[in-house]
Amino acid sequence: MRVGPVxxxxxxxxxxxxxxxxxxxxxxxxxxxxxxIFWSYGVPPLRAYGVIVRGTLFNAxxxxxxxxxxxxxxxxxxxxxxxxxxxxxNIGAEGQILLGxxxxxxxxxxxxxxxxWKLPAMFAAGFVGGALWGLIPALLKLRFAxxxxxxxxxxxxxxxxxxxxxxxxxxxGPEMRGFAFTNxxxxxxxxxxxxxxxxxxxTLMLGLLLAAAVAYLLARTRAGxxxxxxxxxxxxxxxxxVDPLRTTMLVMVIAxxxxxxxxxxxxxxxxxxxxxxxxxxxxxxxxxxxxxWLARGSPLAAIGTAAFLGxxxxxxxxxxxxxxxxxxxxxxFNGLILFCLIGSERALSWRLRWAPGxxxxxxxxPPETVASEAPGSDR
Amino acid sequence: MAGEWILNTIVRGIALGTPLLWAALGEVYAExxxxxxxxxxxxxxxxxxxxxxxxxxxxLPYLGLLLAAGVGALAALLHAFVVITLRANQYVSGLALTxxxxxxxxxxxxxxxxxxxxxxxxxxxPLTYGGLLLAGMLWLVLYHTRWGIILxxxxxxxxxxxxxxxxxxxxxxxxxxxxxxxxxxxGGLLSVAxxxxxxxxxxxxxxxxxxxxxxxxxxDPLRAATGAxxxxxxxxxxxxxxxxxxxxxxQMMPFAVTILVLAVVxxxxxxQGVPEALGIPYTRGES
Numbered sequence: 001m002r003v004g005p006v007x008x009x010x011x012x013x014x015x016x017x018x019x020x021x022x023x024x025x026x027x028x029x030x031x032x033x034x035x036x037i038f039w040s041y042g043v044p045p046l047r048a049y050g051v052i053v054r055g056t057l058f059n060a061x062x063x064x065x066x067x068x069x070x071x072x073x074x075x076x077x078x079x080x081x082x083x084x085x086x087x088x089x090n091i092g093a094e095g096q097i098l099l100g101x102x103x104x105x106x107x108x109x110x111x112x113x114x115x116x117w118k119l120p121a122m123f124a125a126g127f128v129g130g131a132l133w134g135l136i137p138a139l140l141k142l143r144f145a146x147x148x149x150x151x152x153x154x155x156x157x158x159x160x161x162x163x164x165x166x167x168x169x170x171x172x173g174p175e176m177r178g179f180a181f182t183n184x185x186x187x188x189x190x191x192x193x194x195x196x197x198x199x200x201x202x203t204l205m206l207g208l209l210l211a212a213a214v215a216y217l218l219a220r221t222r223a224g225x226x227x228x229x230x231x232x233x234x235x236x237x238x239x240x241x242v243d244p245l246r247t248t249m250l251v252m253v254i255a256x257x258x259x260x261x262x263x264x265x266x267x268x269x270x271x272x273x274x275x276x277x278x279x280x281x282x283x284x285x286x287x288x289x290x291x292x293w294l295a296r297g298s299p300l301a302a303i304g305t306a307a308f309l310g311x312x313x314x315x316x317x318x319x320x321x322x323x324x325x326x327x328x329x330x331x332x333f334n335g336l337i338l339f340c341l342i343g344s345e346r347a348l349s350w351r352l353r354w355a356p357g358x359x360x361x362x363x364x365x366p367p368e369t370v371a372s373e374a375p376g377s378d379r
Numbered sequence: 380m381a382g383e384w385i386l387n388t389i390v391r392g393i394a395l396g397t398p399l400l401w402a403a404l405g406e407v408y409a410e411x412x413x414x415x416x417x418x419x420x421x422x423x424x425x426x427x428x429x430x431x432x433x434x435x436x437x438x439l440p441y442l443g444l445l446l447a448a449g450v451g452a453l454a455a456l457l458h459a460f461v462v463i464t465l466r467a468n469q470y471v472s473g474l475a476l477t478x479x480x481x482x483x484x485x486x487x488x489x490x491x492x493x494x495x496x497x498x499x500x501x502x503x504x505p506l507t508y509g510g511l512l513l514a515g516m517l518w519l520v521l522y523h524t525r526w527g528i529i530l531x532x533x534x535x536x537x538x539x540x541x542x543x544x545x546x547x548x549x550x551x552x553x554x555x556x557x558x559x560x561x562x563x564x565x566g567g568l569l570s571v572a573x574x575x576x577x578x579x580x581x582x583x584x585x586x587x588x589x590x591x592x593x594x595x596x597x598x599d600p601l602r603a604a605t606g607a608x609x610x611x612x613x614x615x616x617x618x619x620x621x622x623x624x625x626x627x628x629x630q631m632m633p634f635a636v637t638i639l640v641l642a643v644v645x646x647x648x649x650x651q652g653v654p655e656a657l658g659i660p661y662t663r664g665e666s
Contacts (some may be wrong), residue, residue, distance in 0.1 A: 041486055089470055101413050144642040147594060149417065149470060151641070154634040165627030190544075289474060328485030328579060335421075335479025339457070342467035342475070 005356035014348040019296060024183020026344040027308075030336040039292060043323055053319035056311060064197035065317065068270070070310030072097065072262035072284040074207035077291030077302045077309075078214050079255030082290055085218065086251045087231045092137060092152025093259040094285025095159035096130040098277055100260025101267040102163055103129030105171070105182060105274040108189035108267075122189060122220065123206070123264050133159065134252040142245045156285070163277040171274060181275035191269035200269025207306075210258055214299040223250060223349065225239035259285060282313065283330065290338050312337070386614065388619055394502035394573055396611025398423070398565040402589035403596070403603045405561030409455075411521065411598055412554030413656040415535040417473025418442035418458050421480025422451045422559050423566030428484040430567030431577040432491055437583025438498045440571040444506070444564055451563020452556045454480060459555040461661075463548055466660035477586070485579040492577060499575035506568055518602040530554060533655030537661040547661050565589070570611055574656070584634065588614075591637045595644055621644040 001008040013021075035045030058064050076093040083090040103125040107113055113121045133155060139338075140146040173183040191200040218224040229237040232246050238244070266280050267273065274280070291309050295301035316330035401421055409416045416422075425448035434443030454476060459471045500506070521527040532540045533550045540546050569585070570577055588610055596602035613636060617629040 037483065037486065091470075091474065121555060140642060141637065146638065146641045147645075150587070150591050150594065151638050154591070154638050157584050157587075157634040158631045161627040161631040165625060168627065169625055204420040286474070286478065290470070326485045326489055326579065328482045331478045331482030332486060333482075335475045335477075335482055338459060338471060338475035338478065342471050343461050343465050345467055346465060355628075 002300065005354065007353045007355045008365070009353060010349060011351045012349075014351070016327065018351060019348060022344050022347050023294060023341065027337055028342040029344075030340040032335070033340075034333055035334050041325070043325070048319065048323065050349060051322045052315040052318055056195060056314045062314065062318070064194070065314040066198050066307065066310045067204065068198040068200075068310070069284075069313035070281075070306045071204050071207055071265055071269075072281070073288055073291050073309045073313075074303060074306035075200050075203070075210060075262035075265070076259040076285055076288035077295065078211045078299050078305050079258035080292035081295055081297060081299050081302055082214050082218070083240055083251050083255040085231045085297055086227045086247055086249055087234065088138065088141075088248055088255075089149045090134065090137070090152050090252065090255055090288065091149055092134065092155045092285070093262075093288045094283070095152070095156035095283055096133045096256040096259035097263040097266070097281045097285050098156075098159040098162070099124035099129040099133040100257075100263030101258065101280050102263070104264040104267055105166075105185075108185040109171070109183060115186070118186075118188040119191060119202070119268070122268055123261060126260040126264030127257040128260070130255035131253040134256020134259070138248045138252040142248060152241060158357070160277045163274065163280065167274055167276065173273070178378065179276065181271075181273045183273065185268065185272045188273055189268060191265065193269060198270055200265055203265035203269055206261055206265075209301050210261075211299045214254065217254075218299065223247075227251060237238075259288070282327075283334075287313070287330075287334055290334055290341070293338065294340060309334075320344050388615060390498075391509060391615040391619075392610070392612025393608055395615050396608035397503070397507045397510055398568040398573060399585060399589050399592060399611055400514065400565075400604055400607035401506075401568065402562045402565035402586060403592040403607050404510070404514060404600055405451075405558035405565070406590055406593040407516065407554045407558075407596065407598050407600055408521075408530070408561075409558035410593060410657055411530050411534045411654055412550050413537060413659065413661070414456065414459070414462060414555050415469045415473065415658050416458055416476070416555060416558060417470055417590065418454065418476025418559075418586075419473075419562050419589050420481065420582055420584070421477035422454045422562040423480075423569070423586045423589075424484045424580065424582045425454055425480045426451045426508070426563030426566030427570040428488040428491070428566075428577060429563070429583055431496065431570035431575075432488070434489065434571045435494060435496055440498050440500045440637045441620065443571050445565040447563040447567030447655075448560040449553050449563070451566070452560040455556050455559020455562070458559070459552045462660060463551050466662065469658050469660075481580055488577055488579060489620060492579065494577070496571065496575040500568075500572035502572055504568075504572055506564070506572070510607075513601045514604040521600060531654075534656055537656050541663060543579055549659070562589070564584070585614075588633060588637060591641060595637075595640055598654065599652070660666075 038048045039045050056066060060147045076097060080090060080093060104122040105120045107125045137148045137151040137155060140151050141148045171182045172180055177328050191202055193200050226242045226247050230242055230244060287309050291302055291305045294305040313330055319325045319329050320327050402423055406419055429450040430443035430447035433446045435442040458472050458476050461467045462469045529545060529550060533547055538548045566582060569581060592603055592606040592610060595606045610633060613633050617632050620629050
């Protein structure tokens with residue numbers, strides 16, 4: 001197909017620049033649609049985006065909030081990249097985050113671990129808590145054929161009520177002002193932050209390390225090869241002797257564990273107590289799906305996409321405070337971005353080629369171009 | 380005393396089972412056409428808001444439910460376009476729809492929060508009997524009419540339907556949009572009948588339970604009715620028993636039971652009744 005001097009043709013693997021361009025276009029479209037929604041709500045879109053830009057990117061006090069929000073998104077998002085690469089539809093990062101937070105709280109408040117070991121033990125316990133919560137749906141899928149989308153979602157609700165029960169019941173602290181929460185963590189159980197920001201840097205380091213480790217796992221190891229094989233061609237993987245149970249369990253230990261670490265960061269680095277589940281995770285587990293999707297299966301790209309979603313969450317905060325909008329405004333952004341991203345997915349398998357007067361060039365001979373557009377050659 | 384308690388539980392279970400039934404029936408038809416719509420929660424919450432707003436403004440709860448059906452259908456149309464025409468991933472699109480529905484209804488519904496609703500429907504309204512009747516009709520259509528054969532074939536083998544000269548895309552669009560309209564009504568029943576009020580996120584996971592009921596029912600409308608009332612009763616019990624047990628473990632119960640029930644059902648029957656082409660976008664000329 002020819003549009004002026006540009007030829008549109010199919011290709012097998014999209015280049016990075018094309019992927020980036022299409023993704024940027026999709027996100028731009030989502031932001032435009034969101035603007036239209038704000039306008040119908042009574043907030044002029046340009047004013048809304050002006051407030052967001054001034055309140056996040058160009059505000060020295062608020063900019064670190066982008067990183068603060070990106071930390072849980074990165075940890076959970078890298079885990080989801082891995083799960084999605086193995087075709088395991090883990091929608092349960094939200095619950096895995098909550099379980100990590102719960103396990104870390106137990107270590108911080110109720111375990112006899114000496115102070116020097118408190119933080120490492122909290123991270124270890126959080127990883128184990130999230131991993132176990134992730135393993136249950138994996139086993140249910142492979143042993144009982146229970147659809148993992150449903151089971152991971154149900155596990156989110158169970159985790160939510162579990163945390164809610166703990167803070168209202170057995171773990172309730174003495175101080176209560178209408179809200180229920182546990183006692184504050186002792187000083188040894190608080191994750192250090194950068195200067196007077198809420199950026200708990202040890203968790204950030206863990207997230208970056210994890211992204212690198214998962215990238216290495218996928219690209220260079222036998223287990224990574226098996227995970228990719230199972231995700232790309234489950235039939236072939238089975239014939240080649242890849243054990244789906246082992247692969248899925250490995251994937252879910254890492255993905256659930258990573259989300260658990262995100263939960264540790266939230267209670268250990270931000271709140272210093274276990275509190276209402278909707279305060280611990282502001283929907284990070286669901287937004288991590290966008291982080292993973294936007295990263296197109298690359299753990300390292302998730303660093304960038306987590307930062308972008310961190311910006312969205314920080315924007316939500318700004319809009320809530322400056323424009324008195326409900327906190328759920330972040331969900332409007334998230335839903336629209338996700339829609340536009342998957343809607344533009346098919347554009348990735350095309351490319352534009354600059355070929356003025358291309359009819360005379362053999363490479364762009366019309367019949368060839370037409371043939372490659374036949375519906376049968378799709379995908 | 381005990382008799383009254385049991386009777387009351389059954390009545391309230393039926394009341395909460397009604398929204399679940401409408402939503403699950405819609406999902407049964409959508410999935411029978413081969414399209415998973417995980418946006419039920421989002422469509423229900425949009426329906427709940429729309430029904431409440433119009434019922435409050437007009438004083439006519441049935442008019443509110445009609446709008447809820449329209450809003451649900453419109454939301455489903457978005458999903459249909461993205462997954463049928465653009466062939467995007469159905470799971471991700473459904474999740475996007477749920478996020479958008481929760482966000483949009485919270486944003487637009489803010490000024491309706493906490494307002495009273497004067498004209499409400501009784502908990503067990505004609506919509507309860509209508510839902511049961513609908514289940515019977517949808518069962519008849521599905522198994523005993525030409526339309527039903529086309530719908531089932533579209534979910535089993537779209538290529539065969541295409542070969543017969545029928546429009547796979549149109550069948551799927553209709554099924555998904557119909558499913559959205561029913562989910563919208565289901566949500567509307569929450570806000571004008573079951574708990575006549577509007578609060579953000581008032582669907583509290585019922586949409587996901589409706590999807591689980593669809594699987595539990597092996598994509599059969601009559602079995603969906605059974606499932607809806609069972610889960611309605613279970614959900615209601617999780618409120619009722621709070622006199623004796625802490626509320627949170629009880630609120631967990633319906634979700635834990637869902638997992639258990641699915642494990643038993645799918646294990647016993649294998650993948651019995653799953654439409655063969657469920658979740659797979661159809662491309663002409665392929666396979």
